[in-house]
Amino acid sequence: MGRMQSERLTPSDLVGCRYRQVQRINFPEISPLPATMQRRARREVGLTEVLDRLPEQPKKRGRIPFTRADLDNDAELAEFETLEAIAAGDTLITGAVFTGTLEGVAWEVQVDVLVRNPDGSYMPVMVSNHRVARPDPHKTMQGIAVTRLGLGQPLELKATLRHHTIDGYRLTLALMGLEEAGAAPESSIGAVVGQDRDWAYLVDVTRYAPAAHRALLTPAPTAPRRVKECATCRFWPKCEPELKAADDISLFLTGDRADTYREKGINTTTALIDANLGEISHVAAAWRAEIPVLRREAHTSAPRFDVEIDVDVEAYLDLGAYLWGAWDGKTYIPFVIWSDLGEAAEGENFARFWSWLKSRRDKARQQGQTFGVFCYASNGENHWMLSTARRFFGKVKGVPDEQEIRSFISSDQWNDMFAVARSQLVGPGGLGLKQLAPAAGFHWEEEDFAGEDSLHAYLIASTAAEPEAEAARAQLLSYNGDDCRATAAVRHWLRQGARTAPVLGNI
Numbered sequence: 001m002g003r004m005q006s007e008r009l010t011p012s013d014l015v016g017c018r019y020r021q022v023q024r025i026n027f028p029e030i031s032p033l034p035a036t037m038q039r040r041a042r043r044e045v046g047l048t049e050v051l052d053r054l055p056e057q058p059k060k061r062g063r064i065p066f067t068r069a070d071l072d073n074d075a076e077l078a079e080f081e082t083l084e085a086i087a088a089g090d091t092l093i094t095g096a097v098f099t100g101t102l103e104g105v106a107w108e109v110q111v112d113v114l115v116r117n118p119d120g121s122y123m124p125v126m127v128s129n130h131r132v133a134r135p136d137p138h139k140t141m142q143g144i145a146v147t148r149l150g151l152g153q154p155l156e157l158k159a160t161l162r163h164h165t166i167d168g169y170r171l172t173l174a175l176m177g178l179e180e181a182g183a184a185p186e187s188s189i190g191a192v193v194g195q196d197r198d199w200a201y202l203v204d205v206t207r208y209a210p211a212a213h214r215a216l217l218t219p220a221p222t223a224p225r226r227v228k229e230c231a232t233c234r235f236w237p238k239c240e241p242e243l244k245a246a247d248d249i250s251l252f253l254t255g256d257r258a259d260t261y262r263e264k265g266i267n268t269t270t271a272l273i274d275a276n277l278g279e280i281s282h283v284a285a286a287w288r289a290e291i292p293v294l295r296r297e298a299h300t301s302a303p304r305f306d307v308e309i310d311v312d313v314e315a316y317l318d319l320g321a322y323l324w325g326a327w328d329g330k331t332y333i334p335f336v337i338w339s340d341l342g343e344a345a346e347g348e349n350f351a352r353f354w355s356w357l358k359s360r361r362d363k364a365r366q367q368g369q370t371f372g373v374f375c376y377a378s379n380g381e382n383h384w385m386l387s388t389a390r391r392f393f394g395k396v397k398g399v400p401d402e403q404e405i406r407s408f409i410s411s412d413q414w415n416d417m418f419a420v421a422r423s424q425l426v427g428p429g430g431l432g433l434k435q436l437a438p439a440a441g442f443h444w445e446e447e448d449f450a451g452e453d454s455l456h457a458y459l460i461a462s463t464a465a466e467p468e469a470e471a472a473r474a475q476l477l478s479y480n481g482d483d484c485r486a487t488a489a490v491r492h493w494l495r496q497g498a499r500t501a502p503v504l505g506n507i
């Protein structure tokens with residue numbers, strides 16, 4: 001962020017932990033973590049894709065001259081150049097920057113694209129890696145094709161907008177900058193280009209403005225509080241000792257989960273344990289004793305079938321599912337593609353997986369055996385099975401229709417081990433597969449490889465040169481295979497009584 005001044009608030013300072021802005025000034029020497037750099041790299045890839053699609057010059061020169069100014073938003077004079085380009089009336093301005101103050105609070109925003117409206121005002125457009133709209137046959141909203149920005153008019157699209165606060169705040173600050181420059185649109189309309197790089201979806205920014213203003217004016221907190229994002233925050237080595245020294249209850253109950261206890265004056269984990277509030281106090285004691293999982297009852301169980309398959313899907317953002325992994329107790333069978341997500345190849349890959357699964361089911365039936373398929377937290381698998389059917393049924397041979405998928409999902413053959421575990425266990429740090437499987441004695445070959453790493457690995461696997469791509473593919477297959485095996489391990493462990501987990505109330 002070359003020229004960005006640390007004391008100016010940026011839109012990302014306004015969402016999530018507000019203590020970051022304090023730590024950023026306290027510890028300017030701490031540089032961003034690799035995951036943050038990777039996220040930035042993914043955003044850069046998306047931004048470049050969009051900038052490449054923007055019109056350079058109109059295909060046919062109309063009456064209105066078309067000009068495009070590409071600015072470097074890291075340059076010292078970026079804001080000055082932005083104002084110059086606005087004054088010159090350029091049709092498209094990329095890499096714009098605005099700064100300003102609101103009641104003495106200084107802010108700064110980088111605007112990916114400014115698009116000149118016919119009345120001379122500008123519409124800010126932000127590029128985001130979020131999914132900003134979803135197709136909806138019953139609703140309409142407005143959007144402009146990215147290739148027509150600055151040239152075309154908005155069209156009615158059958159879609160609904162999804163809200164992402166950060167995108168709304170970025171647009172709000174952009175409009176505040178345009179206001180200062182005397183070029184804000186009366187309509188307060190901005191646009192966001194999300195994972196679907198073809199469309200800029202129009203957003204009424206007024207709905208975000210009050211919250212963005214409030215966030216700007218809210219004073220920064222004076223102490224840290226553990227929240228979800230601490231896990232990926234560069235300042236954790238500074239905040240953790242502070243929280244530990246205070247025995248802050250957020251170390252055990254993150255974010256606002258401890259609010260009800262704070263309201264009762266319980267601010268430390270020790271106080272929560274001593275308060276003897278039933279289950280929560282027992283779980284707090286388990287947390288203090290570093291016990292990851294507890295049994296609610298002495299007896300535990302899991303569904304059992306003669307033939308059991310564990311399944312795990314990997315997807316890249318919202319673009320498609322590239323890997324369906326299956327473990328049959330002896331062999332790991334990956335169905336995978338490393339390119340052409342969203343194209344017929346994705347449907348064909350799923351069709352191979354589906355046909356394999358059905359053949360295992362039919363074989364079991366012929367041999368008079370029961371058959372069950374397992375996954376851990378079925379939301380992802382359900383989403384991608386249904387989405388694949390919707391996108392490819394009738395177009396790609398072997399892809400089932402939605403009804404067939406729905407019948408499978410609602411059948412006894414489809415089992416969510418997370419739901420099974422949750423009904424019998426409780427974990428101070430939650431019951432994610434990563435928390436639970438180690439208690440069941442399972443360990444991943446690829447340690448420290450979490451969701452965001454897999455996104456980055458897919459980017460390398462699908463775009464880098466050999467042997468880097470090959471290494472990333474091997475890593476993803478190992479990770480996915482171990483997720484399948486970990487699901488199986490949890491099931492076996494529950495059947496054997498989950499004895500390594502103490503019974504709640506016994507600690």
Ligand code: SF4
Nearest residue numbers: 017224230233236239
């Ligand atoms: S480690 Fe957590 S509390 Fe500290 S600045 Fe980061 S997100 Fe905030």
